[in-house]
Amino acid sequence: MPVLARIIEAAGIPTVIVTMMPALADKFHATRTLGVEFPFGHAFGMPHDPEMQRAVALAALALYERHPAQPNTPLRVDLAIPWPVEQKVAYKTWQPPEAAPIVRYNQQLAAQAANENA
Amino acid sequence: MAQNDHASVDSYRFLPQSFRANFEAFPEQPDSYVRAEPHVPLAEAKVALLTTAGIYLKDSQPPFDLDRERREPLWGDPTYRVIPSNVRQDQIGVSHLHVNGDDIRDDINIALPIPLFHQLAAEAKFGSLAKDHYSFMGYQGASTDAWRTQYGPEIARNLADDAVNLVILAPA
Numbered sequence: 312m313p314v315l316a317r318i319i320e321a322a323g324i325p326t327v328i329v330t331m332m333p334a335l336a337d338k339f340h341a342t343r344t345l346g347v348e349f350p351f352g353h354a355f356g357m358p359h360d361p362e363m364q365r366a367v368a369l370a371a372l373a374l375y376e377r378h379p380a381q382p383n384t385p386l387r388v389d390l391a392i393p394w395p396v397e398q399k400v401a402y403k404t405w406q407p408p409e410a411a412p413i414v415r416y417n418q419q420l421a422a423q424a425a426n427e428n429a
Numbered sequence: 430m431a432q433n434d435h436a437s438v439d440s441y442r443f444l445p446q447s448f449r450a451n452f453e454a455f456p457e458q459p460d461s462y463v464r465a466e467p468h469v470p471l472a473e474a475k476v477a478l479l480t481t482a483g484i485y486l487k488d489s490q491p492p493f494d495l496d497r498e499r500r501e502p503l504w505g506d507p508t509y510r511v512i513p514s515n516v517r518q519d520q521i522g523v524s525h526l527h528v529n530g531d532d533i534r535d536d537i538n539i540a541l542p543i544p545l546f547h548q549l550a551a552e553a554k555f556g557s558l559a560k561d562h563y564s565f566m567g568y569q570g571a572s573t574d575a576w577r578t579q580y581g582p583e584i585a586r587n588l589a590d591d592a593v594n595l596v597i598l599a600p601a
Binding site for chain 2: 312313314315316317318319320321322323324325326327328329330331332333334335337338339340342346347348349350351352353354355356357358359361364365368369371372375376383384385387389390391398401402404405406407408409411412413415416
């Protein structure tokens with residue numbers, strides 16, 4: 312995502328990234344980042360919660376005209392909206408029904424390594 | 430619903446523990462900083478949205494290539510879909526093997542909030558909504574080269590041609 316934002320910025324168009332992983336956006340020195348502590352797949356909040364979604368959207372729009380504290384440095388704002396679902400439930404429900412191929416691939420590599428070391 | 434300029438969000442709260450070390454070890458990319466300055470005030474700005482949630486139009490666009498990703502786990506489909514501003518909820522599909530798309534199929538506003546931004550534009554919270562928005566599938570496996578060299582520059586040109594002033598991007 313920061314890769315695409317950088318290309319768009321380089322074309323002269325300001326961007327705002329709304330992300331549940333602002334630490335990763337920080338690694339890319341992303342220009343304008345709005346951090347949200349939401350599950351993956353839910354950058355703008357809970358389904359059918361217009362108040363929450365609206366708060367995220369307005370906060371993202373507000374970063375457009377805002378300047379960083381120091382010129383030519385990344386601007387990051389974190390939004391303090393709590394996720395209204397119990398952690399264990401929220402952690403489980405954002406995930407896909409089946410493990411992603413890369414997860415199974417890494418598990419197979421780990422199993423092979425364990426067998427070779429046995 | 431206060432904003433907090435300090436880094437208060439826990440980026441790893443919902444991430445499986447086994448992934449955390451890889452993200453934390455990802456090297457900093459300080460050379461990637463670029464800042465485009467606003468050319469018009471927000472009240473006049475044309476806004477486009479971009480998601481990596483794997484959204485596509487069920488009846489007129491192919492889904493992202495998940496079969497190839499299943500065969501080649503280190504590969505992710507780098508293409509994108511144009512989602513028009515007049516999209517309806519019942520037109521969208523979600524193809525993404527790394528997130529559960531059920532909530533997006535139920536309410537597109539959580540990932541690509543076109544209906545919400547129509548409402549905000551009507552309330553003059555910003556200038557106008559672009560005619561086209563963009564959807565990628567966020568898992569890119571071992572390489573983002575196709576994004577960097579082909580698809581990223583392509584959508585940047587399209588956004589410029591559409592006189593877009595601000596792009597709001599949201600990863601899945």
